[in-house]
Amino acid sequence: MGYKRFLPYIIPAGIVFVVLGGLFVYGFLRISALTEQIGSLTTEFASTTATLSQNTGQLAKNLADLRSQTTGLSDTLSSAQQNIDAVKTQVGGVEQTVGSISGTVGTLQKLSKIDPELLKKYSKVYFLNENYTPPHLISMPADYLYKESSSEQFLTEAWPFLKNLFDAAKSNGIALYAESAYRSFAEQQSLKSLYTVIYGAGTANSFAADQGYSEHQLGTTLDFITTGLGGQTEGFENTQAYQWLLANAYRFGFEISYPKGNTHYVYEPWHWRFVGVKFATYLHDNKLNFYDMDQRDIDAYLINIFD
Numbered sequence: 001m002g003y004k005r006f007l008p009y010i011i012p013a014g015i016v017f018v019v020l021g022g023l024f025v026y027g028f029l030r031i032s033a034l035t036e037q038i039g040s041l042t043t044e045f046a047s048t049t050a051t052l053s054q055n056t057g058q059l060a061k062n063l064a065d066l067r068s069q070t071t072g073l074s075d076t077l078s079s080a081q082q083n084i085d086a087v088k089t090q091v092g093g094v095e096q097t098v099g100s101i102s103g104t105v106g107t108l109q110k111l112s113k114i115d116p117e118l119l120k121k122y123s124k125v126y127f128l129n130e131n132y133t134p135p136h137l138i139s140m141p142a143d144y145l146y147k148e149s150s151s152e153q154f155l156t157e158a159w160p161f162l163k164n165l166f167d168a169a170k171s172n173g174i175a176l177y178a179e180s181a182y183r184s185f186a187e188q189q190s191l192k193s194l195y196t197v198i199y200g201a202g203t204a205n206s207f208a209a210d211q212g213y214s215e216h217q218l219g220t221t222l223d224f225i226t227t228g229l230g231g232q233t234e235g236f237e238n239t240q241a242y243q244w245l246l247a248n249a250y251r252f253g254f255e256i257s258y259p260k261g262n263t264h265y266v267y268e269p270w271h272w273r274f275v276g277v278k279f280a281t282y283l284h285d286n287k288l289n290f291y292d293m294d295q296r297d298i299d300a301y302l303i304n305i306f307d
């Protein structure tokens with residue numbers, strides 16, 4: 001029997017077969033278990049990824065919300081700032097209005113204290129009331145008078161300007177004195193009567209008329225004189241003192257009321273009136289005469305007369 005020859009191999013071969021089969025089965029089971037695991041891991045991974053992506057989406061949305069809230073806040077802030085600015089502007093406007101009102105009040109108060117007669121033009125139709133007297137008069141120190149024995153008065157508020165003029169002239173080597181300053185209506189009238197008696201009515205009217213001497217009634221006008229004239233104002237126009245006044249008097253607020261060639265009154269080089277530094281400077285710089293000016297334009301300088 002031939003199969004007996006293979007008999008000893010049957011059992012080991014069976015064993016091998018069984019082992020191989022077992023191994024195959026094991027391997028198959030193992031692979032399928034691993035495949036299952038991979039599948040479950042893949043599912044898990046996919047779900048995690050989905051969750052993550054969902055979370056990311058939520059985060060992005062939150063971020064966008066925050067952004068829009070921030071923008072909203074910044075809008076609110078800027079609109080609040082605008083409101084504050086608007087309020088500030090209104091407050092500023094109110095302050096300006098208050099300031100301008102108080103400025104106006106200040107101007108009115110200042111003007112109410114200044115005598116409007118001080119810058120009036122006087123003529124045959126408009127002259128000072130006979131009862132007019134300056135509110136304050138100061139007696140000028142004798143050093144400034146030509147005749148030290150005489151007594152001359154000047155408007156108290158204008159005196160510091162005149163004193164400075166005299167002192168400046170003196171420091172420039174110019175001998176300058178007051179010959180006649182304030183004159184009351186009565187003094188003026190008697191002076192005119194005197195001239196009328198001496199020269200006759202026609203002549204007296206031409207140089208001692210109301211308009212000329214009424215300026216003396218203000219207390220801000222004076223007749224200057226210098227040495228070497230023998231006490232007369234005649235010849236004053238040829239003196240150094242007159243040249244000095246023409247060049248400098250405006251700096252102290254004085255103007256010459258009746259300059260050479262004026263059409264209002266006789267030429268009086270010695271006769272000067274205080275009108276304030278600002279106005280006198282304006283007249284001087286523009287070569288204008290006080291009496292050629294419009295009264296309304298003159299009045300604009302009243303507020304600054306003592307500045």
Ligand SMILES: [Zn+2]
Pocket residue numbers: 212216222223268270271272
């Ligand atoms: Zn005079």
